Amino acid sequence: MRIAFYGSSLLSSYWNGAATYYRGLLSQLAKRGHQITFYEPDAFDRQQHRDIDPPDWCTVKVYPATDEGVRSVIAEAALADVVVKASGVGVYDDVLLLGLQEAARPGAIRMFCDVDAPATLAELRAHHDHPMHRVLPELDLVITYGGGPPVISAYEGFGAPLCVPIYNALDPETHHPVPPDDRFRADLSFLGNRLPDREARVDTFFLDAAARLPERSFLIGGNGWETKAMPANVRHIGHVYTRDHNAFNTSSMAVLNIARDSMASVGYSPATRVFEACGAGACLITDSWVGLEMFLKENEEVLVARDGVEVAEHIRTLTPERAREIGEAGRARILKEHTYERRGAELDRLLRNVAAAKRERSAA
Template identity: 75%
Template structure:
């Protein structure tokens, strides 16, 4: 089957946390019989910060972030058996959704893939029936979400989605795996994440507060936007860390911290890609608490859960290298057994083939009538 996938970027993770997710899923789908073309706009300096070359398992079309550029790729949806519009492309999102739905063939499987369901659902509630996605939902066969669990499924179905299924983040063990420690990333606690309005207060609580409480420990923060943020003297800031360095980043500190954004934490059931990258590298993961975490990792054995910054500081103060290694190895074993992109790819493959068969049967029945 031919997939036309319209997303933010496959080639660059720069201001694009979904890149790892797209890569893991599409790389697994390709050998299952899919010919994939990924369409991404030349926007937000991502093409100047590519961290992979165009892959063998997907064709990539980079188009100008203009109305003419948009028109140049919309018509290509007509050649696809599966048309996917992802959330958060960042350029002409509404026009892109409406355009690919209109251009796709009636028998094609039409998918909206939401990589930030809490934010999208908040928009739907605020904008009402006039939101482009609300208008498009009756024409969509599937809504797939990066996370969110039952609350997101119920919300989407309440807005009229025919079917909503979470496809959670996962691990690609060929890409994220244990690696030798790198002195560039040496620390007692490291955190990797871009500075965003609905994350900053939680970073202050779960990362900067423990740093202040433990002035003799070394803290490391990577990600865009933190350069002018006031931080304790024992915090070192790196800036953007490309995906090629994530294994070394995760392997070089005593523990790695995951901090959910406000909206993700509120909805729950939303493990970030960082969770699986860190676990895949064998890192001892410390995470803020959110509903649904136990579906992915077991507290106290495969991950250390913190309710606030004081808990993070307590975990770090008590953590020995031996204990950190044991937690990291247990977390890695769990994600390798249950949370790989091979498993997620099998899930998506089943969903797409099921929907394709349903649409073929419906199309044949209408033709016979």
């Protein structure tokens, strides 16, 4: 099928954590014979901070973030068999949402890909005039990269005919063990951009733990932390390009995952960083959230903390040998059950089933 995918960016992870998800999932769809065009706006300096060149498995069209630019790419949706609007494009989101519904040809699959379902659903609850309320009943499919049963129930309650989580996963060709790099050595590392719905949890889980262990070294990567007051034993290194993620994850004794507020409250929402870290064989410490056991087993494949006190205790008692055991066990579990090859096969089946159902309805 010809897939037109409208998202934030495939080429750049700069202020764009969804890039890994898009790359992993869409590359697998391409391997299954789908022809993909990814449309991304020239916005937020992402094109100046590209991680990758346009891949051979996908056509990437970068359009100006202008009225004319967005209209031109909306018109191309009429050529596709599957039209996908992703959440969080960042510019012209509502214009894309409504315009793509109108531009898609009658037999095309209309799909919404939500990379932050808890936040989207909160908006729908707060704003009864949100255009998504009009669009949802007209869609064929909503996929989310997290959320589990609560998100499925909420989306279908708002009128979506079908909502299926296609979770984040690992691309082992991209994220895998590499030798440690002195640039990223630390006892505990955290990678994530400074966002309003994450900052307080970073204070609680990361900075509080660092303050409790002044003799240990802590490393934080990501955008926006330059002006943040931090303990003296915390080093900030700014944006970490995708090409450096493996070294970032393998160079510290442990890596910390901190969910954003909405994802932590809903659960079933492992971030891309969980799979990247495990894929590199890192010892992962994560904040606690419902549904974790679907992906990793506590105390064997991952360490779990409820606050900064518990994070600090993990670091205080963790040995390199124990960290290595957990990292190896976590990597084995993810490789067995949570790769993008599996996710791509799942979405491929889903799209083919939806297409068959549409053909049956039109023939009736």
